[in-house]
Amino acid sequence: MTFSIVAKDADTNLVGVAIASKFLAAGAYCIHGASMVGAASSQAKANPFLGMDGIKGMAEGEAVEPLLARLAEGDEGRDMRQVHMVDMAGNSAAWTGAACVDWAGHETHTGFSVAGNMLAGEPVIAAMAAAYKSATALSFPLRLLAAMEAGEAAGGDKRGKQSAALYIVGDQAYADCDLRVDDHSDPLPELRRLFDLTQSERMLDFRAQMPRRD
Secondary structure, three states: OEEEEEEEOOOOOOEEEEEEEOOOOHHHHHEEEEOOOEEEEEEEOOOHHHHHHHHHHHHOOOOHHHHHHHHHHOOOOHHHEEEEEEEOOOOEEEEEOOOOOOOOEEEEEOOEEEEEEOEOOOHHHHHHHHHHHHOOOOOHHHHHHHHHHHHHHOOOEOOOOOEEEEEEEOOOOOEEEEEEEOOOOOHHHHHHHHHHHHOOHHHHHHHHOOOOOO
16 A cells, blocks of 8 residues: 655765555654665555664674565565565665555665555556656655655546655664654655755754764
């Protein structure tokens, strides 16, 4: 009941996830990311441990495809799950269980993955992938938002709209961007509005003064 993109930006080493769903607070349960490690989303009948353990495995140096296969094998509910992830090398992997509600599927690419379930159809993720690939002139957060907006324009979640989130991490343990729209009649435009607010002079100045580990 969700569509999302996980990606790693080769130019900035940012990793992130953007997600939307006709479900309350999808960003609270589905998305995961860690500085200089990778990003993941666990959705459909979401099992947050798959995302958490995916991040842990990537941090320990596991390759994403065997890592995801191992995690799926250990989950008795795997046929109802959808999980995808990307590491700092841009390797991506995805799993869509056979019992996920149609339409459900994924596409993996170098540097990103798109996935969704209970969608209007396969064109949703195809549009997301095409939009992300073509938006190279945009900043990484705006590329993620462009992919999500393309997926929604192609039909999105076939039940409707309710929540959306954007989570991006850079070279510090805290997030570069952590925005959620938990319950809204049109969550993606609201998410973009919130992101635009983070680009104000006041917010950018605040972020520039935040402490760093070094």
